[in-house]
Amino acid sequence: MWPATAVAAPPPPSRPADCVPFGTAQLPPGAPSGGGQAGLANLPPFTGQGALSSIELRTPTTQFNRFWDFALVGHDLLTRPRAGAAAEPWRYVPMPECLRGRLVAISLDDDELIAVDDDGWIYTMDNASQFPLLWNWTSAWGAPLWIGPGRQLPGATPNGWALSVSSPWDNQTYTDIAGRIHYVGFGKMTMVPTLTGDGSRITYADPWLPNDDSYEIGGPLGGRFRSTSLSAAGSTTFVTNQYGDMYTRTFDFDSSGSDSIFFRYSWDDQSGKPTAPNLVAETLDRSTAAIQLPAPDWVHQPKIPGEITSAISVHSTGPGPGRRELRVEGSRDGEAGFWHKEPAADSWDFTPTGAAPLGTPLANSAADRSADTLAPPAPWNLSTTLPSRDAAVDGQVLIDIGFPYTVVDPRLLDAIGQHAAPSGYRLSVDHFDPAATTRPATVTAPDGTVLPVVLHTADGLRMTPRGPGLDADPRHLVGAVEIPDAAYAARASDPALDAFVRDWMRGRQIAAITLSATDHDLVVR
Template sequence: MLAPGAAPGAGPSGPSGSGPAGCVPVGTAQLSPGPPPNPSHLGIDAFAVAPNQDALPARVDLRTATTSFSRFWEFALVDRVLFTRPHGSAEPWRTVPLPGCLVGRLVGISVDDDELTAIDDNGWLYTMDNAAHPPILWNWTSSFGAPLWMDRGQRMPGGHGDWALSVHAPQVQRTYTDTAGHQQFVGSAKCTMVTVLVGDGSRIVYLDPWLPNDYSYEIGSPLGGRFQAESMSTAASVTFVMNRYGDMYTRLFDFDISGADTVFFKYSWQDQSGKLPPADQFAAALDPRVARIQLPAPEWVQQPKVPGTITSTISIHATGAPGSDARELRVEGVDAHGRTGFWHKMLADDAWAFTPTGAALTGDPVENSPQDRSLDTLAPPAPYDYTVPLPDRGAARGYRLEVAEFAWATSERTATVIAPDGTRFPVELHTVDGMRMTPRGPGLDSVPRAMSGAIGLTQDLWDTRDAQSPAVRTFADAWLGGQRRAPIDLTVTDTTMAITRSEGPGLLAGLPGS
């Protein structure tokens, strides 16, 4: 699943290059989130017209490693040369000027909103800013990583598969829907990440330019982190994956939505459904009547199967409308008449339609069985099992938590609480990765990984708690404090887990109504 033309690499200090190309500036001309998108073509006439138009795509409908588009511009990478033209137009392709040390070295691109990300033949990432603005404002930077997108640069994981740039923009999407049904506001500085499919397809690493340059952050894949994706695409914080049998899932997720960014956002594990909707990003900070971002974050949603022939090329893009459902899914394929093109639907739609294009197919054939075969492509379960004491709280003393096959990147799973009298009952264990400003290794190792989360009764047990055993009632009343979920902090290694009871995520978690 290596990107076309990419060198395997071995990490940011690996043998394929000790850093990004030296002539690409560190720093950016873009002030996030920047001015509103501008469809002006000012400056495009300074770009040379491509000499061989017939060698370039007739149209760009899919976001791949060599073709991509935003609302105003489309891009193609052919023979390591980058070309552009207005999106959906018949205008001639033009060559995009590059910093001299990148000429002939780009092997992959991805575009979302006002950014274009490219990788060179050593796997280093570069960003072209202002891709939703006139070409005269386009500029390149190698900056990436903490603090505040100011580190020297990031490199793709070795042996990676599909990857895509995601930009969740406050000026375009504006809001997203949390699990309480409230329209929460996208952060004022955008949320940018590069998602990367690695290993056996069950790991989705995300690279965030505000976070350390490492491979330690992941989006847990569907089915408890075991779903093995063959294809992936991401746009505006919605990740789209498909396995070898055409089973597809989508998830609204980024660092901010997950519950991890407690510096800029206020979250709550308690039910926010009856509270006032927020008027802006900061409305919940001082007014307990206003809903905070409801946790847990949205989970994976299985998409309906495409009713026809498809390939491994999938694509998702934001339409330019506000809200978290304004995304279109596309899957390359063939219709019943043998015409090539793509199947497509809006994110929340139930049915697929087909648009013929006549374009040559770029992906591999997929055995698109009509039945669900998601369980046929599962990675082995995580090898981490823990039994740990829970902190005492009031009358709830001596309880323990048993966690089997702990997949750390997965946001939720079922665990077991063991009461002092031996009573065992199921609980939900929710986890959120922590905010870090220094690099750490991927996965679990001997270095403690700091996380937050919540423990809660399953819905059925919560609804019938008054009829349960004394051990369950004591846990619900004393340990959970009469709420379905209680926030926790935890640290995890590959051999240990420690849990403390938290007052809740966010800087103002102690305020009433949190």
């Protein structure tokens, strides 16, 4: 949602709780997950009321990984081993004393757990796949390198946020848009995607990035789908609307084209190039396939044939891409339980549990109602003259050599753009949403012919905070102009398109660019 005017919010607390250690024990990638129970017997058993007998869904009060169950009962954070859980008592999780009685939500993935206090501050417990003696807490979050001064949750929608972690030990790999395998970096892929605004915005907090609300996962249907619940795990984000229309997407800052310091990307087809055996080889050996852009889009999941609630959940089931399971609380024939399937499966199965509901009922319709509550389109209609492709520096070169162009002084790129002669072609895009990965655009040729194209973008790497969306501060992006398949195949019959492909696209179907956008201007380099 794009409000016409900003509404002032009350000032938040200026920092996390004082007794939580600053600094970090997040020394990536950490030890391989091993479970173990050393120190468990020293944790006081929970003797109160309200603890669950089974944890099957990852919600703001119930979480699990391969080794441990966690639950928030009232404000008490509890744990027990997942293996043989029914025979194990719930025990209090060790934590800094100032957090006791203040926690309101938790999320767990891989070897990290985050807890949120009543002021919205995020605290991280590391080594959650190890034995309790190694569990430790930190309030640090944000640039540089996870030693920023702390972060508050971007939004507060119930069932509207989750921790997502991909590690080189547990998930190991992911796939790009072409389905090619790539390897998770030693720094892991950690983020907290959160529904904000009217549910159409998915803002994510990343512990290595500035503590602002500027980074987003572009939502389904061009960022206009209004989600009411969100879950995430292993870089897979899972959303639903109020009518039970569900989408999943594989997305992370590192895999989507934004981190050219540690990862190698290309907009060109990587067919014919071998897959690198590891991340180091992929980075250094340019004869191997780079991460092909744009990032994979959302996948529309089939409807669930039964009653469901807002408690949706996704978790990793093993190493490798696609090893995830989607779960949705609901019922079948009056029996409570959860619906479940792998993301690529065509239908849902049901497991009865008889458990009390954790979510609120959704008006699950048999028909697709994804477009019934679309948010307004982004308000920015932008256009710019494309520079000559004879410019001294080309955007594709910047990407191919891994040059951290958005980390260096952006005035360097501005100077490059100013000295590039105009090409005679003009790029225009309506309702430009910088969080979207792909959108339709047009190129107007010198003779006035309008050519339909596709404009892809990925956010740039920033070390200082900025605002969300577009404003007067230029937002630096990487991107590409692409000719749609059918038009490219038939270009010989369209003289204006044929000339554009020959003279500006240099004979390619897709051409890399870098660009800067404000709320009133667009510059392509």
